[in-house]
Amino acid sequence: MSQLDAVLAHIDENLDASLERLFAFLRIASISTDPAHRDECRRAAEYVRAELAGLGFRADVHPTPGHPVVLGAQDGASDTRVLFYGHYDVQPVDPLELWDSQPFEPRIETLPDGGKIIRARGAADDKGQILTFLEAVRAWKAVTGTLPVGVSVLIEGEEEVGSVNLPAFVDASLPKLRADVVLVCDTNQWDPETPAITTGLRGLVHDEIVVRTADRDLHSGLFGGAAQNAIHVLAGIIAALRDKEGRITIPGFYEGVPEVPEEVRAEWRQLGLDADTFLGPVGLSVPAGEKDRDVIEQIQSRPAFDINGIIGGYTGEGSKTVIPAEARAKITFRLVGDQNPVSVRDSFRAYVRELIPADASVTFGSGDGAPAVSVPLDSPWLAKAAKALADEWGKAPVTIGGGGSIPIIATLRSNLRAEPLLIGFGLDDDRIHSPNEKYALKSFHKGARSWARVLQELAK
């Protein structure tokens, strides 16, 4: 039996123990956006540190102005060094009533098709994915006493809120983070049978629009027809930000958006990802973005604008005849190519200010953001990882453009001059950020096996 076979067998034989460790991690309600869960975030960081220490890492919890960062490191059998990045924080769970089980009481369920899944908030995003890597490390250490490559592990607690404090930590910790390649496990497979390497990630800008009109809420009987209504103003702005063709109307917004080469588009078309296959499983059928783009372009190579939340006026039971004096919306832009997050934010705000009518004013939120990231397709690290994945899954991984944003990747890449390698085992129907989040047991198991193979390949 080769060393690698022994490592893989160790993963297979210890799957139940791996799951127990994952469940303990999932029971921690580390919702980073909610100040009420601050202590839980701290507990999640401590949990990661203790796991790393148990695996032989020199590991510490580092405070930040927000939630702490965990950093661990150990040398390996070769000079190659990887930095693994992940996040212990999770999305909020509301609306809680739409969950079929308690979000922080993980359990194994068997689906009608016989597949087993792990059900919990964070199962796929990102605790389950983090543990695929750590369980691969555990198996290598258990079987051989060492690792094929040197490994540093950086696990943050603010990915779901824009990683606001991580860049400063990275800047201050560069010597400890040095690596040849940055491994990230926070993306998806192509489908349940096919692995994927993500070679492009959209960037992100998030902001809030707060519209104010009168100095108080007004009676709509007395003032209706004469007084500016904050919700009307906000709705008008939102509607004006896109035209009938689905294009975003902010002047200069598309600067830096590259056209995808025709051969790549042709390749994408071959993948058979159309509106039915992509949107059908969530109850939709018609791509809602730019009308002259395929659905695969809309989610991979085109920028997007979404309203994530809106509130204003009376939202309780029954009715209230009020003209609201304030309304607010949370928004995000997804960026591609060379779109600059600061320029996009500034152009957006200038355009909104232009749209504001008399008797209304506007303020904004944080406007934080990160640029898009792309990985060169001819990277030697990519080739090694692709071989490892093909060995595990019996078919070559698909290289996909990705759609989500992982704000810190651009920072790590430019500061460390290390290439990112994004390999994840999520599935499109994992309901991350939604009620009933899940992670396939097969993803968890074969994910750990995949990383065991990748670690060996990268040492070659």
Place this chain on the structure above:
Amino acid sequence: MSQLDAVLAHIDENLDASLERLFAFLRIASISTDPAHRDECRRAAEYVRAELAGLGFRADVHPTPGHPVVLGAQDGASDTRVLFYGHYDVQPVDPLELWDSQPFEPRIETLPDGGKIIRARGAADDKGQILTFLEAVRAWKAVTGTLPVGVSVLIEGEEEVGSVNLPAFVDASLPKLRADVVLVCDTNQWDPETPAITTGLRGLVHDEIVVRTADRDLHSGLFGGAAQNAIHVLAGIIAALRDKEGRITIPGFYEGVPEVPEEVRAEWRQLGLDADTFLGPVGLSVPAGEKDRDVIEQIQSRPAFDINGIIGGYTGEGSKTVIPAEARAKITFRLVGDQNPVSVRDSFRAYVRELIPADASVTFGSGDGAPAVSVPLDSPWLAKAAKALADEWGKAPVTIGGGGSIPIIATLRSNLRAEPLLIGFGLDDDRIHSPNEKYALKSFHKGARSWARVLQELAK
């Protein structure tokens, strides 16, 4: 001293006791729209019944499928009979943090200009106004042992939620409600020194728009650009319901909207109610309605459309990169002239359905409504009331078009064939429906004196 002078003197001398009774009424948190306040609504009805009984009325609390109705009656010295209508229910108090005192702990405050006010939810709308009438009744009974006219009193508990159960009660109780004139005290004076009789009330339709898109909330990174966003759809609908000129775009919406005769418009212009005087006190300056209409037309003789509340997606602290699958807005239309509430509702819904794009669906709320009401300017009852008010205030009352809606007036008018007479002592800055609602002590005191005079004049 004439009988009337003795009645007025009794009101003056017993003002403190009148206020104590008002405060006890104001302490009852009878918020009709909130099911959690059901018992408080019941307590408010009981309070009114007990007061009526103490004043010599045969009075009962009548259950309805919603909040109960209170009905009392007693004969007077003349054959003339009036029905006084008011409502014991109040608006919600949120946002509570904007109140400078507890909304259900009434108190007297002295304003910087020396004027005294009663501060509480319901002080002006409508508990304080109801008690101006009951305190006038009390004084007449105390001084003369009887009333100049027969009086029935109908106090409901669902005015703020569209009086949904009152029409059926009125239909079933017509013999008990018989009257020559329906008195209502739920409107405003012209200004602090000038009384007013309201001769027009806009009608009302309220409804809710609920937009649904995907079968769950989606991750905006994975789906952004391809998946329909429920808030986007809702904002687009709201924006499309009015054009750039401020006109409502629903086909057929303006059917039944009369043009105000030029001589009436000229009279209105003489009143000096312009954008500065009307909107300035609430921090606004530019009329937001139809651009070719004066502000006084916008609020008195033109229909209006308002969004009263909106909610969708993530509205908590921080950010959440979600594409919401549901968004909802509460809306009201104010109607004038012969606009039919059912036709307006149906046209509105048909138009919204037309606007709904692919991958979105819409449902609606109750769609309840009431038509506008107008009182003939040559009514003899109006002339008698005007004389009484002129005697009290030292100047003739202004007849105003009104703006708010009192849903039951149209029903009472058509079923009883009795003319409505709307005399109120509210002021434009009373903040009804808003935090820090107040009622001028002078309005309360002179309101009671005004009703004492009106009761006598109506008997002549």
